[in-house]
Each structure stands twice: as C-alpha cells, then as structure tokens.
Amino acid sequence: MTATEQMDLLARLGEALTHGWTGFDISDAHGHFHFVRRQAFGPPRLITGATDPLLPLLARSIDGAAQVDLAVAFALDSGVRLLEPWLRDLLNRGGRLRVVVGDYMDVTEPAALRRLEDLEGADLRIFETGTSSFHPKAWLFRAADRTGSAIVGSSNLSRTALTTGVEWNLHSENATDVVQDAFESLLSHPSARVLTSGWIDAYAVRRGRTALTDIAQTIVADEPPDPAPRPHPIQQAALDALGATRRAGRRKGLVVLATGLGKTWLAAFDSLPFQRVLFVAHREEILNQAMSSFRRIRPEARFGRYDGNEKNTSAEVLFASIQTIGRKAHLHRFDPNAFDYIVVDEFHHASAASYRGLLDHFSPSFLLGLTATPDRADGESLLELCDENLVYQCDLFEGIEAGLLAPFQYLGVPDEVDYAQIPWRSSQFDPTALDAAIVTEARAANALEQFNLHREGPAIGFCCSVRHAEFMADFFQRHGIKAVAVHSGPGSAPRTTSLEQLGRGEIDILFAVDMFNEGVDVPNIGTVMMLRPTESAIIWLQQLGRGLRRVEGKLLRVIDYIGNHRIFLTKLRALLGAGPGYRSLSQRLEEAFNNNLSLPAGCSVTYDLEVVEILRALLRKTPAGTDLEMRYRDFHLRHERRPTAAEIAAEGFDPSRNGHGGWFDFVRDMGDPVDDRAMMKVAELLRTIERDAALDVSALMALSSINGAPASQEGLARWAFHPLVKREDQHLSLIRDDPGGKGARMIQELVAWRLSILKPDQVDESPAPTSVAGPGLWIEYMREQIPPLFGAVFNPGNWKSGIVRLERDLILLTTLHKKDMASGNHYQDEFLSPDVVSWQSQSRTRRDSKVGRILLAEEPDVRVHLFVRANKLRNGKAAPFLYCGRPQFDGADGEQPITIQWRLAEQIPRHFWGALGIV
Incomplete structure (x- = not known):
C-alpha cells in the first residue's frame, strides 16, 4: 500500500471514528501516521427550574464524574440532604469532591455545614465574606479522562433551588477550563478557610446571637426543615423498655428487631439523653446510613469518623469501623470512660476478637447491642455480652402483623x-x-x-x-x-x-x-x-x-x-x-x-x-454420612461455625470415635480450617488427651494451665516427663514454639471435652469443671445432655428430679402435661403467655429453705435456668427439654408448694406455642 493509499485509508477510518467529534487531524512524522480527534461540544443548555429542575442533571453529572467542584453563596440542610446520596457515591468510588460555601448574610445553616462535614474525604472550604458580597453558583464535573462540563447560574444549595424553584442555570461543555480557573482562584483566596467543627460551632453561636436580615429570613423561611422523625409503635415500645432497664440500673442491653423495623433510628432516638456517643459497625455502608439517620435526630451535634481514612477522637457522636477502632493500638487512644453511650450495630458479628476487645475496653453509662437476629455469627449467646439483658425483641412475623412490614x-x-x-x-x-x-x-x-x-x-x-x-x-x-x-x-x-x-x-x-x-x-x-x-x-x-x-x-x-x-x-x-x-x-x-x-x-x-x-x-440419613457427621453439619447450619469437641459430646457423641483419626483430623475433613503445622507440633499431646482414659481431673486441669492459670502439684507432676510440655512455676507451657497460641487452643478444646464427660468416681474433690458450651436458647436437650452444659456429670439419681441444685445454678426441669408421670408429681405448671410461666415447686418446699430463697430471688448469686417439655414421652421415647433461658422472678404465692410466676427474657418462638399450650 502506497503512502497515498495509507493516508486515504486513515481518512476513511477517521470518518468512522469521529462520531461526536468535530473532526480529525492526520499527519506523517518520521514514517509514522498520527490520528488526532477533535472534540465536539454539544450546544449549551439552559435549565430553567420548576418543570425543568436542576437535580436530575446534577445526579447524572455526578454519576459520570471522577471529580466534582462546587461553589455556592449559601447552603441549606434541605439541599445538602437531597444531594447527599450521590455525593457519597462519588466519594465511595474514589472520586474527589471540593466544596466552597459562603457565610454571606449568615444564610448558610450550621446543620448544612455539619452534614457536608459528614461526607468523609470531601475537601470543604468556608468563604468568610465579612462586609463583601459573595454570589457564585457553579458546578464543575470532570471525568477520568479530564473531559467534563460546567453549570453556572442562580441555584444555591437548597431543595427549592434544585427542584421546584424558577432558577436559570446554563450547562456547558466548552467552558470547563474557564470555570476551573475561577474555582482554583476561589480556593486560594485568603477568605476561603478550611471548614472545621470548631468553625461551625463558633458560626452557630454567632448566627444565633443576631437576627437574620429580612432577605436571609425569607430564604430560610422558604425552606422549612422537615418534621422531626418520630418513632413508630414498635420503636416506641423498645424505647420504653430501654428507659425502664436503665432505671433498673442495667448498663447493657440487647434489642432484637427484624430487618426493616428501624434499628438505627431506634439507636438515634435512644441516644438523645447522652452527650458522647460511639456507633460501631463492620461496614462503611452501615456507618454512612447511620450518620444520615443520626443527623436527622441530632442536627447540631459534632459528628466524626474513626476508620481507615479518618481518626477523629473528639467528636460528640463518633461513627467507627470495628476493623480500625477494634485494634488495641487504636482502643488505647480512648479513655475507657470516653463515651456515655455505645451502640454496636449488627451485634451478631460480635464474636470477633476485635469486638470483644472493644466491649472489654470501654465502660459507658449504657451499651446497646442491635441485631435483626438473636443468633450470633459464631453461635455463642448474644445475651452473655449484654449481661443477659434482652431488653426488647420483635421478629419478622410480629412486624408484619403490626402493619410495619409488608406481607x-x-x-x-x-x-x-x-x-x-x-x-x-x-x-x-x-x-x-x-x-x-x-x-x-x-x-x-x-x-x-x-x-x-x-x-x-x-x-x-x-x-x-x-x-x-x-x-x-x-x-x-x-x-x-x-x-x-x-x-x-x-x-x-x-x-x-x-x-x-x-x-x-x-x-x-x-x-x-x-x-x-x-x-x-x-x-x-x-x-x-x-x-x-x-x-x-x-x-x-x-x-x-x-x-x-x-x-x-x-x-x-x-x-x-x-x-x-x-x-x-x-x-x-x-x-x-x-x-x-x-x-x-x-x-x-x-x-x-x-x-x-x-x-x-x-x-x-x-x-x-x-x-x-x-x-x-x-x-434423610445417607449411607455416606455418619450420625456424627450429620450432627456436625446440623450444628454448623444452626450456629454458622463448627462445634467444639465438648459441644459434640453434649449432644451424645464421642468426638474421638469419628473414623477420621483424631478430632482435629475430623474437623479438617469436614471442611473447616485446621492449622496443620500447629497440630503437628502438639499431635502426641492431642492423642494422649483423646485416648488416655486414665487422665483424671488434676492432670487435665494441669494441661488447662498452659494458658497461665495455676495448677495443682499433683497435676503438674503427671506431666513432669512429657516431651512436649515443661513446668514453669505453677503452670505448664509448651516446649515448642506456638505462634498465636493455636496449639494451646487445640489442647484446651480437648481438655474441656474430657472434663465435661468425667464419671462421678473420677471427680474426686476438685471443683466441677466449667463447660465451654452453655445451654443454647430454644435448643432441645435430652436429660442426660444437660449436666455437661453446666460442668456437671449426669447422675440418674440426682437428675431425674424436677429441680437440680448446683453450686451456682438451680436447674428447673419442667414437664407441663403430667399424664405420663407419677401421681405425686402433678405440679401445676403452665404458660400464661408466650413469656410468662406459672410454675409450682415440690410440695415440701418452704419459703425459708435454701431452694425456697433461691426461687424467691433472695439468693442473687445463684442463677435459675428453666427447661420445659410438653410431655414426658415423644413418639414413645423420652422427650427432650427446651431451654428457655434464665427466667426473672415475677411474684409468688403460697407455700409447700410455692407457686412462682416466672417472666422469660424473650417470648417463646411461635412454632413451639402449639405443643406448649400457649394461646
């Protein structure tokens, strides 16, 4: 192809490629062809407001921009709130936002400035006008390739100006450089100061001391604030319960609200009496939404963020990412009493060590846990983290029946x-x-x-x-x-x-x-x-x-x-x-x-x-799956984590008889992570714990001392010549390196299992071990599975009774319908409502007896646990008991027997109502 033909081909290609461009230039330099397109600008467009509002154009322009610059004479909260979602999207995708707002005639609302300040990553300036006028209204949008457009006109940042008002704004694609130069000059002007919380505080005081001019008053009057949000009936019931729990002296509480019932709004309402508030969540999206909700309730408060981008320690209301504030180095920047009120949203995530560290570090006047589900992501009890205080609960079906959620x-x-x-x-x-x-x-x-x-x-x-x-x-x-x-x-x-x-x-x-x-x-x-x-x-x-x-x-x-x-x-x-x-x-x-x-x-x-x-x-059970494997998977489905060896034992299975070698081999083969390197270092010790039936309490407790707790001399002596452990003062330690303590945790898991299944003649006089697996709310347990949940052993002579007394716990095993039981056991037990139980003691129980005092809540150090079942038998076999938690004493009548009214921390789930006779 000749040079002329090549130039002709390029010309034709250029024509095909220049759609939307004014033309192209072709040149031949040093043997290479260069093709350069010339941009075609669309005609300027005038947006006149009212039926041709500015907001849709702004939204489209922000969506396509990598950088947005804005200069306005004043900003009202209504306008900032209207654009806030698009501006957040810009920042969340890594875009740049620069804003210059004037204080001309004090029209700008402090709430608008605070809402702008909530936009993490925005470059905010305030133009102090003094006695000068300040009237710019301009937007500049730049795409990643630096093409863009500008809007210059009459609209300030207010709802009316962006929607229904008659405003003239000219949108142009060929004036961007001129507007850009003017904006850069504005940024460098001596009167353009970086906007800070301190400046807003001082401005709010100044603005409140003097009356606005007639013009300013007219502008503000045309933009009345939206009515303050009000709690709906379920939120109000939760607020009442939270107030009552604080009046009762409780400092922690859990609220369970189904998705859609407004947990964040509830927290914002409940936080109002408190000066310094910390809101913690695990996703930026939740923090952004929480800031918007709290801003509606606390429009004048100083907000801040504590996350990977910003480290604000002085805000009145701080919104923190748990991934950042949960680290020790960051926690130690805060005094334990720095906050009056702490909210942990999506509290089912609180299994992470970072959450544990945060909950242990701070001592607020009140800590509120919020979740849409009472099941924590690792299966442990949420109530434990909130001092067993379930303040209020409303599930999905209740929300629908109340007309607050859609069917x-x-x-x-x-x-x-x-x-x-x-x-x-x-x-x-x-x-x-x-x-x-x-x-x-x-x-x-x-x-x-x-x-x-x-x-x-x-x-x-x-x-x-x-x-x-x-x-x-x-x-x-x-x-x-x-x-x-x-x-x-x-x-x-x-x-x-x-x-x-x-x-x-x-x-x-x-x-x-x-x-x-x-x-x-x-x-x-x-x-x-x-x-x-x-x-x-x-x-x-x-x-x-x-x-x-x-x-x-x-x-x-x-x-x-x-x-x-x-x-x-x-x-x-x-x-x-x-x-x-x-x-x-x-x-x-x-x-x-x-x-x-x-x-x-x-x-x-x-x-x-x-x-x-x-x-x-x-x-259905399949030949490929053993009972143990099925129970393991079922536990996984219920708790979204694997069971421990003790938890499998509590359900009637032997963790060591799994067909896969050791317990942790089984765990790995079931698809859960196991650190093979750590396991190899302690493999001999793990085999000993699993297989040596002669290990007694003292020997097992000595292994537990690997975490630093003191052990008995007898127990320490048992491991004196073991090649993997050594004695250090009153406890044992591993001889081999154990990064992160992974091997020690494996040992302790197996020790906890062995301690939970010791026979009575092995217990000696050592204290009963504490099981790592307490009872799970609304889980059914066979009678023999209950003792290990409390670190006890099953003795049929003791545990066939309806009341079992342990050192720190009183276990109530209640059968509601007595037709299959001996005539002497026909106590009057029934549910009066989904959360109230009328329960009768044994006929010989006096009020001044030890058990009587516990039942009447006169022994606060002893915890009462309620297990119930409808009948003694189910399908011809012994029926399991449903764990109903730790009931609260709600009144008593009579003696020998005593009739107690118990109030449950939360209502019995609806699907149990029929069997338990709940109307």
Missing part, C-alpha cells in the same frame, strides 16, 4: 446446579467453582422464566459475584428486560441513581452483589430473587428484609432457588423458625407442604414439588 408470598424453586460437585471449604463454596456453575445461559433463562411468571413491581436479584450480576443484567437486557448490575467494582451502574430509577419504573430489576444486605432502605421493591446459595441465615434474612419495607397495598414476591446441598436447609430453618435438629426441620417442611403453617395474614410459603423432594432427601 410476602414465598416460592421455593429448584436449582439445577449440582452443588455436590462444587468444593466446600471453610464453611463456603469455592468462589471460582461456584461462579463457573452458576453463570450459565440455562440458569439465567430459568431465572428469566421465573421472573416473568411471578414478578410484582420493581425487583432486586442477589448474585454471588460481580461476573454473575453483570451476566444476569446482560442476559435480561438481551431479552427485553430493563436491568442493571450494582456492585463495588468499576463497571457498576450508579448506585443511588439506579435505586431512583427502580422506584420510578425506569428499571425492572437490579442485580446486586454484597450490597443492600444491611442498612439500606428500598421501600418500593416488589420482588426479591435469591439467585445465590447463602451460607449465612443472617444474610439471607437481611436480603429478604430488603423487600419488606411497607408500601400501602404491597405484597412482596420472594423467588428463592433451592439446591442439593445441606446449606440450603439454612434457608428453611431461617424462614420457618425450625428448632434444632433435622426432625424439627422435617416437621416444618411437611407443614409447609400441607399448608399447615401459622403465618400472618397475606403471607404464604410454597415449595415446588421438586424442591420438596430435594429437601426431603437432604433431611
């Missing part, structure tokens, strides 16, 4: 993916293999079919990965459905704008990844599609909750995919409120299949016939 129709549909072929590691599917199995045309086509059959209004679909979400959005788009994918990656559709478009019907479905799980209000969602296997019941309930925001006349449709893996039983248990064990799950499944579930009006649960067979198969 729903649930449909379980079969998932054709073969999950048995996807590796399961560390309590989750292998992400790469899962993605490959789920991102297919066939599965997307099935989802589209389900969507077309069952959709009701705008929809949200929860996906397992960015690739999955983008694939689903593309597939739906190709089939005529308006769809977008929203995620944290660079190709995401704009978050706030997408939600706005969803609400207006401009988008049919939004596919999300790890977004909208927590702390996000999406009231207009009519359909929720669960397109991913969810390992966590907590996350599944949160995703369901995204559609439960109530709108008049709304009926939510839930389309949930169910596959051939036990993890899908998590959904069944979470939705139907099944108790522990597969028997309870099977019963609830059959009730659902036969339409016998007790649900709020308007709600329904339907499983496709194929899904019922999938679930039935999962609930």
Whole structure:
C-alpha cells in the first residue's frame, strides 16, 4: 500500500471514528501516521427550574464524574440532604469532591455545614465574606479522562433551588477550563478557610446571637426543615423498655428487631439523653446510613469518623469501623470512660476478637447491642455480652402483623446446579467453582422464566459475584428486560441513581452483589430473587428484609432457588423458625407442604414439588454420612461455625470415635480450617488427651494451665516427663514454639471435652469443671445432655428430679402435661403467655429453705435456668427439654408448694406455642 493509499485509508477510518467529534487531524512524522480527534461540544443548555429542575442533571453529572467542584453563596440542610446520596457515591468510588460555601448574610445553616462535614474525604472550604458580597453558583464535573462540563447560574444549595424553584442555570461543555480557573482562584483566596467543627460551632453561636436580615429570613423561611422523625409503635415500645432497664440500673442491653423495623433510628432516638456517643459497625455502608439517620435526630451535634481514612477522637457522636477502632493500638487512644453511650450495630458479628476487645475496653453509662437476629455469627449467646439483658425483641412475623412490614408470598424453586460437585471449604463454596456453575445461559433463562411468571413491581436479584450480576443484567437486557448490575467494582451502574430509577419504573430489576444486605432502605421493591446459595441465615434474612419495607397495598414476591446441598436447609430453618435438629426441620417442611403453617395474614410459603423432594432427601440419613457427621453439619447450619469437641459430646457423641483419626483430623475433613503445622507440633499431646482414659481431673486441669492459670502439684507432676510440655512455676507451657497460641487452643478444646464427660468416681474433690458450651436458647436437650452444659456429670439419681441444685445454678426441669408421670408429681405448671410461666415447686418446699430463697430471688448469686417439655414421652421415647433461658422472678404465692410466676427474657418462638399450650 502506497503512502497515498495509507493516508486515504486513515481518512476513511477517521470518518468512522469521529462520531461526536468535530473532526480529525492526520499527519506523517518520521514514517509514522498520527490520528488526532477533535472534540465536539454539544450546544449549551439552559435549565430553567420548576418543570425543568436542576437535580436530575446534577445526579447524572455526578454519576459520570471522577471529580466534582462546587461553589455556592449559601447552603441549606434541605439541599445538602437531597444531594447527599450521590455525593457519597462519588466519594465511595474514589472520586474527589471540593466544596466552597459562603457565610454571606449568615444564610448558610450550621446543620448544612455539619452534614457536608459528614461526607468523609470531601475537601470543604468556608468563604468568610465579612462586609463583601459573595454570589457564585457553579458546578464543575470532570471525568477520568479530564473531559467534563460546567453549570453556572442562580441555584444555591437548597431543595427549592434544585427542584421546584424558577432558577436559570446554563450547562456547558466548552467552558470547563474557564470555570476551573475561577474555582482554583476561589480556593486560594485568603477568605476561603478550611471548614472545621470548631468553625461551625463558633458560626452557630454567632448566627444565633443576631437576627437574620429580612432577605436571609425569607430564604430560610422558604425552606422549612422537615418534621422531626418520630418513632413508630414498635420503636416506641423498645424505647420504653430501654428507659425502664436503665432505671433498673442495667448498663447493657440487647434489642432484637427484624430487618426493616428501624434499628438505627431506634439507636438515634435512644441516644438523645447522652452527650458522647460511639456507633460501631463492620461496614462503611452501615456507618454512612447511620450518620444520615443520626443527623436527622441530632442536627447540631459534632459528628466524626474513626476508620481507615479518618481518626477523629473528639467528636460528640463518633461513627467507627470495628476493623480500625477494634485494634488495641487504636482502643488505647480512648479513655475507657470516653463515651456515655455505645451502640454496636449488627451485634451478631460480635464474636470477633476485635469486638470483644472493644466491649472489654470501654465502660459507658449504657451499651446497646442491635441485631435483626438473636443468633450470633459464631453461635455463642448474644445475651452473655449484654449481661443477659434482652431488653426488647420483635421478629419478622410480629412486624408484619403490626402493619410495619409488608406481607410476602414465598416460592421455593429448584436449582439445577449440582452443588455436590462444587468444593466446600471453610464453611463456603469455592468462589471460582461456584461462579463457573452458576453463570450459565440455562440458569439465567430459568431465572428469566421465573421472573416473568411471578414478578410484582420493581425487583432486586442477589448474585454471588460481580461476573454473575453483570451476566444476569446482560442476559435480561438481551431479552427485553430493563436491568442493571450494582456492585463495588468499576463497571457498576450508579448506585443511588439506579435505586431512583427502580422506584420510578425506569428499571425492572437490579442485580446486586454484597450490597443492600444491611442498612439500606428500598421501600418500593416488589420482588426479591435469591439467585445465590447463602451460607449465612443472617444474610439471607437481611436480603429478604430488603423487600419488606411497607408500601400501602404491597405484597412482596420472594423467588428463592433451592439446591442439593445441606446449606440450603439454612434457608428453611431461617424462614420457618425450625428448632434444632433435622426432625424439627422435617416437621416444618411437611407443614409447609400441607399448608399447615401459622403465618400472618397475606403471607404464604410454597415449595415446588421438586424442591420438596430435594429437601426431603437432604433431611434423610445417607449411607455416606455418619450420625456424627450429620450432627456436625446440623450444628454448623444452626450456629454458622463448627462445634467444639465438648459441644459434640453434649449432644451424645464421642468426638474421638469419628473414623477420621483424631478430632482435629475430623474437623479438617469436614471442611473447616485446621492449622496443620500447629497440630503437628502438639499431635502426641492431642492423642494422649483423646485416648488416655486414665487422665483424671488434676492432670487435665494441669494441661488447662498452659494458658497461665495455676495448677495443682499433683497435676503438674503427671506431666513432669512429657516431651512436649515443661513446668514453669505453677503452670505448664509448651516446649515448642506456638505462634498465636493455636496449639494451646487445640489442647484446651480437648481438655474441656474430657472434663465435661468425667464419671462421678473420677471427680474426686476438685471443683466441677466449667463447660465451654452453655445451654443454647430454644435448643432441645435430652436429660442426660444437660449436666455437661453446666460442668456437671449426669447422675440418674440426682437428675431425674424436677429441680437440680448446683453450686451456682438451680436447674428447673419442667414437664407441663403430667399424664405420663407419677401421681405425686402433678405440679401445676403452665404458660400464661408466650413469656410468662406459672410454675409450682415440690410440695415440701418452704419459703425459708435454701431452694425456697433461691426461687424467691433472695439468693442473687445463684442463677435459675428453666427447661420445659410438653410431655414426658415423644413418639414413645423420652422427650427432650427446651431451654428457655434464665427466667426473672415475677411474684409468688403460697407455700409447700410455692407457686412462682416466672417472666422469660424473650417470648417463646411461635412454632413451639402449639405443643406448649400457649394461646
């Protein structure tokens, strides 16, 4: 090809490539061709307000910008709040925001400045006008490639100016450099100061001392603040309970509110009497939403952040990321009494060591734990962290019955993916293999079919990965459905704008990844599609909750995919409120299949016939799975963590008889992480603990002393010649290095198991060991499984009684219906309500006896525990007892026997009501 032909080809290529550009230049320099396009600017556009408001253009421009610059004469809180979601999106995706606001005539509201200050990462300046005028109103938007646009006109930062007011603003793409130069000059002006909390405080005082001018007063009067939010009935009931618990002297409390009932608003309302507040969460999204809610309740308070970007230690209300403030180096920057009131949101995450450290470090006047589920992510008791004080609880069905959450129709549909072929590691599917199995045309086509059959209004679909979400959005788009994918990656559709478009019907479905799980209000969602296997019941309930925001006349449709893996039983248990064990799950499944579930009006649960067979198969014992393996998996599903050896023993199994070698070999083979290097270093010691039946209490307690606790001389002597341990003063230590104490923790886990199962003749006079596994609320236990929960041993002579006294605990084992029992045991026990029990002591019990004083709450050091069952027998065999927690004494009558009224810390779950005779 000749040079002329090459130039002609480039010319034709250039014509094809210059759409939207004014032209191109081609040059030949040093043997190389250069093709340069010249940008084409659209004509300037005048936005006139009223029917042509500025806000939509601002939203679109912010969505496409990498940098936004703004200069206004004044800002009102209404305007800042209107734009806040888009500005947060800009900052969250790494964009740059620079704002210059004037104090001209003191029109700018301090609340507006504080809300701007809440935008973490924004560069904020205040232009002190003094006696000068200050009237700029300009926006500048720059994309990543430095192209952009500018808006200059009459709109300040107020709701009226951005929406209904008659305002003239000129939008131009070819004046950006001129506006940029003017903005840079404004930033460097001597009167432009960095905006600080101190400046806002002083300004608020100054503004409050003098009357506004008539003009300023008119501007502010045109923008009256929104009415202050008020608690709804359930929030008010929780606030009343919180007030009562503080008046009773309690300093910690847990509130359980179903997703959608406004936990964050509750915390904001409850925090008002307190000066310094700390709000802790594990996700930036929750912190941002909390700041917005608290700002509505405390408009004049000084807010701050403590996270990876900002380390504010002086704010009146501090919003902190647990990943940052939970570290020791950061905790020690705060006095233990630095805060009057601490909120830990999504409290089910409080299993992490960082949360433990925070809870141990601070001593607030009151600590509030908030969660939508009473099950903590590691299965331990949430109440333990809140001093056993469940202040208030309202579940999903109660919220629906109260008219505060939308009713729903649930449909379980079969998932054709073969999950048995996807590796399961560390309590989750292998992400790469899962993605490959789920991102297919066939599965997307099935989802589209389900969507077309069952959709009701705008929809949200929860996906397992960015690739999955983008694939689903593309597939739906190709089939005529308006769809977008929203995620944290660079190709995401704009978050706030997408939600706005969803609400207006401009988008049919939004596919999300790890977004909208927590702390996000999406009231207009009519359909929720669960397109991913969810390992966590907590996350599944949160995703369901995204559609439960109530709108008049709304009926939510839930389309949930169910596959051939036990993890899908998590959904069944979470939705139907099944108790522990597969028997309870099977019963609830059959009730659902036969339409016998007790649900709020308007709600329904339907499983496709194929899904019922999938679930039935999962609930059947298979030859490949031993009883121990099934119980291990069931525990995993209930508690979202593996059981300890002692917990498996408490359920009637021998951890050492697992067919996999040692206990930790079994744990590893079940898919849970085990540090093989640490295990190898202490392997001989672990084998000894598991297999040496001669180990007594003193020997086992000596091994427990590896953590530094003193041990008896007899116990220390037992290990004098063992090659893996050595004596140091009054305790043992490992000879080999044990980074992080992992080997020691393995030893202590097995020791705790052995201590929990010692026979009576082995106990000697040593104190009863304390089990690492206390009873779990609403879990059923056979009579012989209960003693190890309290560090005791099962002795049929003692434990067949209805009352068992231990050193620090009084155990009540209550059978409500006495027809299968001896005539002398017909005590009058019954539930008066879901949280009140009338219980009768043994006929010989006097008020002044030791047991009598405990029952009458006159022995505060002894804890009462209530276990109940409906009948002595179930299916012809001994029935288990349901653990109802530690009841509070609520009155007594009579003597020999004493009739006690107990009040439970929380209501019996609804699915137990029928069996226990609760009306």
